[in-house]
Amino acid sequence: MLSKSLLPNKGIILNDLKRYNWIGISYTLLLLFVLPLQIIMNVNKLEERTSYISNPFKPLFYFQGELQEFFILAIPVLTAIFLLRYLQEKRSVDMVHALPLTRVTLCSSHVVAGTLLLLLPVLLTGLLSWVMMVAFNLQAYYALSDIAQWAGTTILISMTLFLFALFVGMVTGTSVAQGILTYITLFLPVGLTVLVLSNVERLLYGFQGQYYMEDGNKLEYFTPIIRLFQLGFDEKMLQSSEIMAYLFSIVLLFGLAIVAYKKRKSEAATQAIAFDFLKPIFKYGVTFCTMLLSGLYFWEIQNDFLWAIFGYIVGSLFGYLLAEIILQKSFKVLASLKNYLIYLLIMAGLLAGFEADVFGYERQLPPVEQVEQLYIGEGGYYTYLRWREYAMEEAATAITEKENIEKVLQLHEAIIQNKTYNENAQSYYSLTFAYQLKNGQTIYRSYALPEASYDQYKKPIFESIEYKHMQFAIFNVDANDVERIVFEPQGISKKAVITDRAHIQEIITILRQETEDESYEQMRDDNMPWARIELWRLVEEASPEMTYRYGVDQSYRSDGKQSYEIMHLNWKKHYKELEQWLQEKGYWQDARILPEDIAYARIVKTEAEKEWVDPKLLPGVEVTKPDELEACLQQLLGRPLYAVSQDENYRIIFYNKNDGEILSGYLKQENVPLLSAW
């Protein structure tokens, strides 16, 4: 008796399969196209394949790129829409609901039919891929376990999507609403978070959405759509915890679909939302999202508060009317605008709250004695993230001395006090603070500040030893690990290679000393460095993940036998001690460009409209004397001066004997020789 009202009904299942077998057949054909067929097509290419090209068969999810993911994304939802099609039309729902079957039976029967339609194509494709593997001897490229992983993941994700769409179908009354709402809600965890955080970022000074988005929340794991694409592109396969989560979701969604079906009224067909209590949620949800989206758009385009308010109002009004039109299935919705005004008032209150900073977020500064340690750095969230990840791995340092913490707090205070001044600047740089408090809490703020502002506050901080140890990777290098140091001057082919262990030790010690001695002004001057310094470290295998070492550029090189991690530093012109050491040890000649490497140089005025004109055709002076060339090299700037107008900048180009350009840079006016000869 119990089974009769609960178990799936064979008649319904067979009828579903009879009506919708075309879904299964199409799905099978599509999958056969994206997998077994592609395998055959790649087999022919195997002979042409050179060694450095990676395995053409892996990951199996990458075949036909996004196409495969697109199918996995679309077919299950389509299946759910078709299986529940009868629910969304009055005549068909009456016919089916007059049958002597409970809704539990109907729902579970559709689930069985849908599962068969989605499962069999995958299993068949998997089987064929395995046959191919055996037939073409492809065991070296992929194994049965890869196929199993592919099939398992595909089934898991498509079943989750199918049951999710089925559940959405139970709460919506039209197939269109079912399809649209399925994808919208699938994106909602990420979409709404991004929208809210991006808006708060605009409303709260110092708030940075990225910090909350990527800070361990792992939103992509809640969005199967994003997760699915990662399978193909990043080879980020499902973790066992995710597999459990998907299995759990499948069971949960099945239960929810049954509950919703039991509560659903037959007469809900053709209404957008089948449950009355969901209608306001839908209405204000749409209103809220369109408001945030439109507001953000005007923030980004106009960068103006009043425009943003305009955007919030227009967006919310549009969303509200749209939702009303959908719910009432009528364009006569103006009468319901009274509730919109109430909504608008609440939102105005919220906005005023943000503007007045009622929670004190913008003004919040920790008392110095509560700060355990802090990070301060130019750059935004990703710079901070690299520091933090690095700090976790190799214990990079932070600022802990009370005196320094106080100075940072003073700088931070000054920034908060001058909010309006900061916001009205023309060009910006980013400055990020992260305080780790003794109670375990972290206060993170990031600001866009006018170029070259707050120097007097920053100078003592940036010159502190603690700051330098935190920021510069040279302090984290173990000299014993470094195989060789290469000085590579720009523009010319010579270089100094140092492999002597004692010399390597000495250079690293000197570089540390130079960095510690550097003044704030020297840190940020525009002088072109003499050379790039490469610190070569032997590593097991080059891995791109290691590239993000904080405070330094890094690259990888492999000579076929050994792999190196290379840290890039600069031989700045004020590193006099280093210069002297290089001279003493005889590396100096090769470590920098010398007047004898240069045939002549040409100085021209920098004019915007003539930037692409060959400098030889522009009026200017030529420098040929070695002492003058040396003087020019000494004063060479890496970029034009921003403090003077473009017309007052001088460009200098160095040529070799063959008239080839080897190096170019800028000079300050006072450093241009023979100015009178112009």
Place this chain on the structure above:
Amino acid sequence: MIEAISVSKSFGTLEALKKASLKVEKGSVYGIVGSNGAGKTTLLKILAGIYQQDQGEVRIDGAGVFENVNVKEKIQFIPDALYFFAQHSIEDMAQYYRRIYPTWNEKRYQGFSSIFQIDRTKKVTSLSKGMQRQVAFWLALSTMPEILILDEPLDGLDPVMRKKVKKLIIDDVADRELTVLISSHNLRELEDLCDHIGILHKGDLFLQRELDDLKREIHKVQIAFKGDLPEAIREHKSILYHEKRGSVSLFVVRGAQHDVLQHFQQFQPLILDLLPLTLDEIFIYEMGGLGYAVEELIAE
């Protein structure tokens, strides 16, 4: 036995049924008459277990209908707007019902093909409206229902078809004690089919009668006198209606035939005719003040 006790149902702000009650005995043919929007379809769909009532109780043989498999197996509902799966032939549809209804009678299904004479391999949706309705009856009767609920079954059918369908229903009622609930917006349509009539108006069944009783107890009398109509003739307590057309007077009187005749004959009329009333006439006179609702139904 079908029982609805004080059943209410609303769709949003629209109150389709307001405490409607009804009782249908086994083996009877009960006609529900009402104008468009009176709530006929809603009531039938609740009785068929498609809609769930907001308030009140619906019992079939003592048990609730909604989500009750055992009860619903005994019911067949043929709606006003028929639905068949788009690509299904008659045979496909039969296969569908065959698998779902344990009561399916294959012999009967096969036997009906000689009555309906429609090619079973034809797609149902490609058939004419009248033929589709025949298919609906064909399939419904093949499941051997104990209760047949029909929403406007005769609407839009030609006279030949009407006769055919009516015969099918009557045969099953006679042979198997089939209980039939049938709705129409036209009282006349149901006259020769129903033994009970209920009139649904604005969501409420305000009148339910057994037809035989009604016909037995209400009479139309045509009477003429040499001179004026005797005043005393009006003293009969159950005169529902009186009209004078020249020298002929018309009375509608309730009561036993014998009593009525006796009453009029005592005034020695020139002419005295006792005429049968049509169903709608009965209702109009019976209803008195509420007659307007019935008139509406007849007007169509």
